[in-house]
């Protein structure tokens with residue numbers, strides 16, 4: 001199969017490299033010349049575990065290549081995946097589809113024969129119809145089936161997720177397109193990853209429903225955590241107690257500073273806009289968005305509280321800036337709101353993140369970025385763990401406490417047992433568990 005991936009970002013690059021690894025011929029196209037130059041020199045434009053090796057080995061076999069030249073790449077492709085960004089449209093929260101439509105126009109203008117155009121980007125219900133319309137306008141004589149194939153991979157575990165998915169959703173009723181998609185995913189199908197064929201609009205909605213459900217689960221346990229703090233209960237035990245029920249399941253029940261990242265915030269907002277447009281209100285998701293939005297700054301205030309109620313002139317160390325571990329992605333990271341709250345309160349903030357500092361630098365110009373966790377602790381009046389990188393799980397807590405001006409630890413990911421922090425001399429605050437000192 002000759003496959004073209006439009007957009008070599010977190011999704012396009014991982015998907016392209018994995019499809020090449022399955023044995024397909026893949027060209028990843030991007031508009032960003034710097035990104036393509038990096039990839040051609042085997043420098044990864046993003047941090048994703050295992051990606052550099054996967055790209056390198058598939059480039060060496062000749063199955064994976066990179067290009068700026070969209071028309072040349074798509075001309076004789078069996079399938080063209082659109083994996084460009086769909087951020088929130090400035091001002092209203094609708095998904096911004098301008099990149100998707102621009103790519104579609106470019107594809108349409110370059111087609112020479114029948115093909116399958118696959119939207120892998122997360123797009124609102126009905127976008128496939130619009131993509132189809134654009135292709136018909138631009139290339140009226142070409143047979144191009146439009147398929148929705150939403151992506152469910154998680155940054156930080158993207159390759160494993162793409163290669164061993166819980167399911168593959170393929171939205172189209174066109175038999176020829178279904179056959180092409182079956183052939184593309186055959187290696188996974190052999191591994192028994194269920195291929196779920198649906199109508200296109202259904203597939204588009206599945207992606208939003210999945211993300212909204214997961215965002216709801218996180219927000220639910222976060223509110224339970226707040227209640228735990230009021231009634232002297234332990235949210236980790238509550239999560240375990242409910243998660244062992246198969247109907248609930250243990251995943252996405254970790255209380256923390258609220259969800260962030262490049263998907264949940266924008267996708268929940270876009271789903272609400274779709275619901276609004278169709279006069280079919282989604283009150284639960286509305287509450288989730290609202291509760292989560294308030295939570296991020298509330299976590300900043302929690303740090304201020306733990307530091308004695310006032311951080312003016314105080315130094316606060318921050319461990320972890322990315323929205324989750326094992327990525328360099330800073331989009332909508334809770335750290336942004338938390339740090340801003342601390343800065344607004346007059347604190348001096350010194351932060352460390354294993355992979356996210358380059359992306360964080362322009363977003364947090366008033367924060368001093370330091371070289372390791374201990375440097376973040378040095379002279380600090382409080383230290384806050386925002387992202388649960390493995391590196392922060394086994395810190396020499398006694399050394400950390402000694403380095404600090406005041407041994408106050410705020411663990412927004414509950415990665416330390418309270419007694420351990422206490423034994424190291426800390427006054428310790430976490431999420432959904434009583435503070436100890």
Ligand code: NAD
Pocket residue numbers: 006007008009010011012029030031032035070083084085086099102103106120121122123151152153154155262263
């Ligand atoms: P990204 O911003 O990392 O990558 C998008 C890439 O598309 C950029 O490199 C950009 O330069 C390129 N691009 C834009 N217009 C182009 C054009 N006309 N031609 C060629 N290249 C073009 O975005 P991402 O995180 O990979 O997300 C892509 C889509 O996948 C979004 O819809 C997102 O919601 C969805 N998604 C993301 C994730 C995730 O974890 N990041 C998971 C599942 C789904």
